[in-house]
Amino acid sequence: MSKLDKKNAAWIYEKMNDIRNFEDEVHRIFTSGEIPGFVHLYAGEEAVATGVCAHLTDADYITSTHRGHGHCIAKGCDLNGMMAEIFGKETGLCKGKGGSMHIADIDKGMLGANGMVGGGFPIAVGAGLRNKYLKTDNVVVCFFGDGAANEGTFHEGINLAAIWKLPVIFVCENNLFAEATPQSYSSASKTIAQRGIAYDIPGVSVDGMDLKEVYKTAGEAIDRARKGDGPTIIECLTYRKYGHFEGDEQKYKAKEGLEKERADLDCIQLFREEAIASKLLTKEQADGIEANSVKAIAKAIQFAQESPIPRPEALYEDVYAD
Amino acid sequence: MTRKITFMKAINEAMDQSMERDERVILLGEDIAGGATIEHLGNEGAWGGVFGVTKGLVEKYGRERVIDTPISEMGYMGAAVGAAATGLRPVPELMFNDFIGFCFDTLLAQGSKMRYMFGGKARIPLTVRTCHGAGASAAAQHSGSYYGLLGSIPGIKVVVPSNAYDAKGLLNAAIEDDNIVMFFEDKTLYGIKEEVPEEYYTVEIGKAKVKKTGTDLTIVTIGKMLYVALEVAEKLETDGVNVEVIDLVTVAPWDQETIINSVKKTGRLIIIDEANPHNNTATDISSVVADKGFDYLDGPIKCICAPNTPVPFASNLEKLYIPNADKVFDLAHELIADLKKS
Numbered sequence: 001m002s003k004l005d006k007k008n009a010a011w012i013y014e015k016m017n018d019i020r021n022f023e024d025e026v027h028r029i030f031t032s033g034e035i036p037g038f039v040h041l042y043a044g045e046e047a048v049a050t051g052v053c054a055h056l057t058d059a060d061y062i063t064s065t066h067r068g069h070g071h072c073i074a075k076g077c078d079l080n081g082m083m084a085e086i087f088g089k090e091t092g093l094c095k096g097k098g099g100s101m102h103i104a105d106i107d108k109g110m111l112g113a114n115g116m117v118g119g120g121f122p123i124a125v126g127a128g129l130r131n132k133y134l135k136t137d138n139v140v141v142c143f144f145g146d147g148a149a150n151e152g153t154f155h156e157g158i159n160l161a162a163i164w165k166l167p168v169i170f171v172c173e174n175n176l177f178a179e180a181t182p183q184s185y186s187s188a189s190k191t192i193a194q195r196g197i198a199y200d201i202p203g204v205s206v207d208g209m210d211l212k213e214v215y216k217t218a219g220e221a222i223d224r225a226r227k228g229d230g231p232t233i234i235e236c237l238t239y240r241k242y243g244h245f246e247g248d249e250q251k252y253k254a255k256e257g258l259e260k261e262r263a264d265l266d267c268i269q270l271f272r273e274e275a276i277a278s279k280l281l282t283k284e285q286a287d288g289i290e291a292n293s294v295k296a297i298a299k300a301i302q303f304a305q306e307s308p309i310p311r312p313e314a315l316y317e318d319v320y321a322d
Numbered sequence: 323m324t325r326k327i328t329f330m331k332a333i334n335e336a337m338d339q340s341m342e343r344d345e346r347v348i349l350l351g352e353d354i355a356g357g358a359t360i361e362h363l364g365n366e367g368a369w370g371g372v373f374g375v376t377k378g379l380v381e382k383y384g385r386e387r388v389i390d391t392p393i394s395e396m397g398y399m400g401a402a403v404g405a406a407a408t409g410l411r412p413v414p415e416l417m418f419n420d421f422i423g424f425c426f427d428t429l430l431a432q433g434s435k436m437r438y439m440f441g442g443k444a445r446i447p448l449t450v451r452t453c454h455g456a457g458a459s460a461a462a463q464h465s466g467s468y469y470g471l472l473g474s475i476p477g478i479k480v481v482v483p484s485n486a487y488d489a490k491g492l493l494n495a496a497i498e499d500d501n502i503v504m505f506f507e508d509k510t511l512y513g514i515k516e517e518v519p520e521e522y523y524t525v526e527i528g529k530a531k532v533k534k535t536g537t538d539l540t541i542v543t544i545g546k547m548l549y550v551a552l553e554v555a556e557k558l559e560t561d562g563v564n565v566e567v568i569d570l571v572t573v574a575p576w577d578q579e580t581i582i583n584s585v586k587k588t589g590r591l592i593i594i595d596e597a598n599p600h601n602n603t604a605t606d607i608s609s610v611v612a613d614k615g616f617d618y619l620d621g622p623i624k625c626i627c628a629p630n631t632p633v634p635f636a637s638n639l640e641k642l643y644i645p646n647a648d649k650v651f652d653l654a655h656e657l658i659a660d661l662k663k664s
Contacts, residue, residue, distance in 0.1 A: 122400020
């Protein structure tokens with residue numbers, strides 16, 4: 001496993017900032033009415049996507065969720081293409097035909113955000129089967145939320161990955177709520193991690209606000225998978241800064257207790273302080289990354305705004321491959 | 323090449339030859355080999371599929387390519403979509419098409435939409451084999467015909483072979499295709515024996531076949547309904563009525579040109595479809611022909627389908643359920659009444 005060093009710390013800090021700025025800006029623009037449809041923002045959970053994807057290459061795959069912008073950015077998807085996609089423009093990563101919930105870039109190993117909660121499990125298993133069949137040491141990370149953990153696909157997907165010892169890492173982003181319903185109500189098991197026992201695979205619970213902890217745990221699980229030792233469940237306790245979707249009043253969020261604790265934590269700020277203290281980043285470097293990120297997102301917005309809408313004929317294209 | 327093999331063997335041979343040609347082709351399904359991990363069996367299959375369609379393949383290609391899955395349709399069908407999206411050419415078997423509910427999301431919302439949603443970047447070379455059809459006393463949950471249901475989904479192709487020659491060629495074509503192709507096998511046809519070439523060949527997907535030319539009445543059929551139509555055509559021939567029989571072969575996208583050209587000639591159309599009678603392939607063909615071929619029609623289009631019921635178990639009822647020659651014959655007589663008068 002690669003250690004957290006200056007190089008990947010800078011990469012992680014850049015991606016964390018890109019995700020936060022991207023989402024804050026999408027939030028602002030959505031409110032203005034310029035972005036149509038359903039949008040689910042990843043802000044607040046940056047430590048998970050970046051801490052995991054820091055271990056991956058383009059030849060490794062991920063499956064994502066409806067809250068997928070963060071995974072896309074951490075997996076190296078182009079910011080301009082992503083923003084244009086969310087705006088429904090022809091220059092979007094999916095030519096404007098997928099939108100926020102379906103951003104994908106298979107060349108980057110990004111097998112798609114997914115509008116079906118729990119839809120990613122079997123697809124990740126299939127990509128893992130492919131990796132094993134072709135005798136590669138590439139892995140697949142299946143990101144999912146605490147809500148998806150109660151879909152049948154969770155069971156079937158993880159069971160298959162376990163019996164076939166596939167190189168798939170199941171990363172749960174437990175942000176306490178599936179839409180407007182608490183995880184404590186939805187799941188009979190106290191944690192998602194403990195369900196690993198049922199499949200005889202490791203299940204680990206980590207503080208998803210702590211980048212270093214996510215990075216270390218993901219690194220170990222990914223190493224195991226690359227060596228052919230099979231899947232792992234990693235449950236990251238995290239918190240979404242915004243609602244389930246844009247426009248959600250979030251009446252269900254308490255103003256005290258665990259939720260307040262989580263809401264008060266900012267994983268990016270925490271990592272900045274820690275990285276500077278442990279000399280992985282200098283203050284100037286961190287400031288520079290932040291400033292560049294703001295510029296990159298501004299550029300992406302401009303690109304999206306200035307891009308053309310899809311040609312009418314595009315409606316009929318790409319239903320079937322020739 | 324006068325070799326005769328069964329419909330089942332023809333399907334088996336297509337998988338065998340496709341696997342031989344392309345290492346990316348893998349098979350997945352419940353007991354398609356059978357006996358996984360049983361030491362005394364090793365690479366010998368216990369079953370070779372519930373009907374024996376995949377018999378002999380695990381012995382030849384090993385358990386890495388002929389993969390027994392747990393009874394876990396949404397898991398392995400979704401895995402097949404994922405493996406296809408990342409470069410393999412999986413051929414999963416859904417034991418009975420009635421089990422589609424368990425894995426519908428993976429086809430309806432995932433595989434069929436990926437290419438479109440992802441702006442044309444994905445290819446999903448996936449062939450799903452499944453069996454359908456009443457007539458085997460398998461009752462309501464193992465006898466339906468759901469090709470129309472799948473055929474209504476953009477991004478999915480659906481084929482329903484009526485004979486061993488087409489079965490082999492269509493399955494090869496499906497496995498070569500870069501899209502999801504649902505391959506429907508009528509379980510009551512497994513035993514029929516026909517001449518099938520030994521060499522590899524393909525049959526074009528999307529092209530209907532005129533099985534008998536005629537001038538007075540067109541009968542379009544799906545799968546084994548072909549044999550009902552041929553029986554009726556023969557009977558009507560003695561009355562001097564000349565029937566054109568078209569085997570649809572592909573349910574989605576179905577061949578509008580061949581059917582409309584036939585109706586141009588005959589002016590009369592009957593469609594026989596073993597599916598339930600509403601929102602099915604027959605009603606779709608009927609609607610398109612009524613629209614595009616209205617001027618050619620000399621009478622109403624008749625759809626002969628199963629009733630709007632599940633498939634019953636009792637043999638006498640099941641027999642009533644399946645469209646038969648008597649029903650078609652009676653309707654055909656109504657349609658050609660004017661012809662006989664003139």
